[in-house]
Each structure stands twice: as C-alpha cells, then as structure tokens.
Amino acid sequence: MYYDAHCHYVNLKKKYEGFVIASVSMDYRSSLANLELKDENVLKGIGIHPWNVGKEKLEEVLPLVKRADFLGEIGLDYRLSSAPRELQVKYFEAFLEEGQGKTVNVHALDAWADSLKLLLDHDVERAILHWYSGPTDLLKDIEGAGYFVTINPSVTFQAKHRAVLERAPPEIILTESDGGYEYKGKLLEPTDVIPTLEYIAKVKEMELEEVKKKVEENFKKAFKL
Numbered sequence: 001m002y003y004d005a006h007c008h009y010v011n012l013k014k015k016y017e018g019f020v021i022a023s024v025s026m027d028y029r030s031s032l033a034n035l036e037l038k039d040e041n042v043l044k045g046i047g048i049h050p051w052n053v054g055k056e057k058l059e060e061v062l063p064l065v066k067r068a069d070f071l072g073e074i075g076l077d078y079r080l081s082s083a084p085r086e087l088q089v090k091y092f093e094a095f096l097e098e099g100q101g102k103t104v105n106v107h108a109l110d111a112w113a114d115s116l117k118l119l120l121d122h123d124v125e126r127a128i129l130h131w132y133s134g135p136t137d138l139l140k141d142i143e144g145a146g147y148f149v150t151i152n153p154s155v156t157f158q159a160k161h162r163a164v165l166e167r168a169p170p171e172i173i174l175t176e177s178d179g180g181y182e183y184k185g186k187l188l189e190p191t192d193v194i195p196t197l198e199y200i201a202k203v204k205e206m207e208l209e210e211v212k213k214k215v216e217e218n219f220k221k222a223f224k225l
Contacts, residue, residue, distance in 0.1 A: 001041075002197070002212075003219040004190040005150050006073070006105060006130040008180030009042055010034055016190045021179075022223065024073040024105055025049075027056045031064050043223055045105055047074035053083035053091045065099045070223060072105025073130065076118075079110040089118070096122040103223050105130060112138055120145060128222055130176060133160040136167040143172050148222050150176035153192040154183065156199055165203050170214045173200065174222060 002019045009023035010033040024045045025031040031046035046068040048056045065071065074095045076088045088111075096104065096118065103126040108115035112134030119127050129142060132149035142149060149172055155161045165173075177192045197215065201208045219225070 001216070002190070002193050003175060003215055004177050004179065004193050005128055005148075005174040005219060005222065006176035006178055007190055008178070009190075010037070011180030012189065015039065019190045019193070020219065021190055022070065022072070022105060026073065027052050028060045031061055031068075035064060035067050043069040045070045045072040047072050047095060047105075048091055049073050050075055050077035050081040050083065050088050050091075050107055050109075053081060053088050058091060058094050062094060062098050065095070065102070068099075068102065070103040070105055071095050071099045072103075072128075073107045074104065075107040076111035076115050077107060077109045078114075089114075092118060093122065096124060101125070103128065108132075108134070116141060116145070116147075119147070126222055126224065128174060131161070131178060132164050132168075133158065134164075136163055139164070139168050139172070143169060148172050148174050148218055150174045151196060151200055152176055152178055153188060153196050155196065155203075162203070165200060170204060170206070170211070171218065173215065174218050175200070175215050 004021045007021045009021050020041045022043045023034050025034050026049040034044040046064045104124050105128050127147040130150045131152045155165050175193045175196050177188045177190045179189045201211045
C-alpha cells in the first residue's frame with residue numbers, strides 16, 4: 001500500500017487501488033462530499049480552507065466535525081488568502097476547539113510558526129503540516145510536538161521543500177500528492193506519491209522499502225490507525 005496524507009480526493013472522481021488516502025475538504029460542499037464516501041481506504045476530512053475564510057459559514061461546517069475522521073484542510077495562509085489574519089485565526093481556532101482529539105491536517109503557507117503555536121496552545125495531539133516549505137529550524141519543534149510534515153511531488157524542483165526533506169528526520173515524514181489540485185499545469189494525483197517516495201529514498205540515502213515502511217508507520221501514528 002501507498003499512503004497519501006493530503007488529497008482532494010472528491011475532485012478526482014476515480015478510485016486508486018493500493019492507496020490509503022486522507023481526503024481533505026475546502027468548504028461545506030466538499031466536506032459533505034467527503035462524508036458520503038464509502039471507500040474503507042479513504043479517511044474523511046472536513047473543514048474550511050483559509051482561502052475560503054469569510055466566504056463559508058462556520059455554523060454550517062462545524063456540526064460536521066463529529067462525523068469526520070480528521071480535520072482538514074484548515075489553517076492559515078498569509079500569502080494567498082484575501083481574508084484578514086484575525087478572521088483566519090478565528091476560523092482555525094473554532095475547528096481546533098470543536099475537534100479536540102482529532103488529527104489536524106494543516107495548511108500554513110507563510111504562517112508556519114503562528115500555525116504551530118495555535119496547535120500547541122490548543123493541546124492538539126496529532127497534526128500534519130502539509131506541503132511544508134517553512135523554516136527548517138522549526139522542524140525540531142514540529143518533531144518535539146509529535147507532529148508530521150508532508151513531502152509533496154514538488155520536492156523535485158521546489159528549493160524550499162527540498163531543503164525541508166534534507167533536514168527533516170524520517171520519523172516525521174509523510175507523503176502526499178495534494179491530488180485534485182493543479183500545480184504548474186499538472187493535475188496532481190495519488191500516483192504521484194510513488195516517484196516522490198523514490199526521490200525521498202535518494203535524498204535521504206535510504207532503501208526504498210525502508211522509506212515506504214517508515215511512511216506507513218508515520219501515517220498510522222498520525223491518523224491513530
């Protein structure tokens with residue numbers, strides 16, 4: 001099995017045999033679509049993406065938390081979200097309070113330190129900082145909290161993300177595709193996890209099977225499986 005810790009699965013409209021997938025949501029519509037999924041190899045996340053803060057209603061999505069396997073994709077985005085930072089924090093904290101005990105799948109572009117602080121302030125036990133391309137000196141704090149970072153297919157050409165892979169201990173690494181999202185003209189899919197694993201093995205100078213085993217262990221810890 002391959003493990004995709006962050007995927008917009010409902011956007012893809014197809015099945016992927018041999019993959020365990022954490023399906024994230026962006027809004028009320030995709031949260032409902034996730035909850036309707038029947039695939040036993042797909043974990044169901046609900047949330048409001050930072051890009052949709054102020055556009056989606058908290059009172060509609062928060063009641064769905066109890067039916068979800070995890071929270072996500074939620075968080076902060078200080079680069080691309082048009083919502084005020086204070087409102088982003090309000091939404092993020094509302095989900096963290098409502099979803100105590102659930103794994104949190106976090107979007108934190110240019111807001112890595114603030115997002116980590118909020119997770120710690122709310123005593124979140126299990127969190128994933130998706131597509132981590134933040135400061136490498138925060139990795140020790142992420143590890144210390146027992147949290148994880150995902151490595152995305154962009155690692156082959158995105159310098160900041162590559163630097164994270166080089167510095168991150170294998171014990172906190174997960175793989176993700178961000179499938180269903182188009183990046184630089186390519187529609188990402190869970191199958192992109194496979195060459196990503198191969199690249200991780202090369203950079204970390206590990207055997208491929210060793211990397212796969214470690215990612216599987218980390219995924220099961222992250223989602224308490």
